[in-house]
Amino acid sequence: MIGTRLARRVILSPNIEARAVGKVPRFLILHYTGMDSAEKACLWLCAPESKVSCHYLVDEQGAITQMVGEELRAWHAGLSHWQDETDINSLSIGIEIQNPGHGGGYPDFPSVQMDAVADLSRDIIVRHGIAAVDVLAHSDVAPGRKIDPGEKFDWGFLHGRGVGHWIAPEPISGGAFLQQGDEGDAVLALQSLLKMYGYHVDATGKYDKHTRIVVESFQRHFRTGKIDGVADQSTVVTLHKLLKARPAQVA
Secondary structure, three states: OOOOOOOOEEOOOOOEEEOOOOOOOOEEEEEEOOOOOHHHHHHHHOOHHHOOOOOEEEOOOOOEEEOOOOOEEEOOOOOOOEOOEOOHHHHEEEEEEOOOOHHHOOOOOOHHHHHHHHHHHHHHHHHHOOOHHHEEEHHHHOEOOEOOOOOOOOHHHHHHOOOOOOOOOOOOOOOOOEOOOOEOHHHHHHHHHHHHHOOOOOOOOEOOHHHHHHHHHHHHHHOOOOOOOOEOHHHHHHHHHHHHHOOOOOO
């Protein structure tokens, strides 16, 4: 079994299968459990009837449990899209981070837990050669269906530890904005930029419900000060800066 030396224990989930032929990990997907405790999450991730699993579970104290070998396909991403890929489970490693989530009070992620997530993520991306832009939130690859790990998750901290692509967001201010119901070239340009970054959105020139949801997902990861699905100046400038800062060799 391929894994990390950082795991404190191994509890294997039966919810696994082989990766699709020719597919290897190129994405790292971060989640929160949305459950009351890490032990309850572990039991659910091991229950055949749940039909879910992950490669790693990180509890509130930073203890890491490996649940699926990295060579195998875990069932963590569900129906997801990124960079025109649809079988995200075959192309990713999934980390579940214990937090009861938005439905359970959504507490802050403890610093000891964030340290462990940073160490584990760094270990994975170095061993698999995962690009910074391919360290993603579950909400990035499943907009509208998932919102984890959410706006309290400190992507800036991870970036400072060498994990993920991130910049300080443009401050929120006034100015022109785009919102649901708008149409035209400006909307088309926004959709094209989001798609260029990797989000699943069609460039139609119509700011429909799905575009609003994708903008919310972008904000939840990169501009957490206001998550409203409105493409204000702060959101658009932050997106431009991220694209500009993206390594040239990444498609």
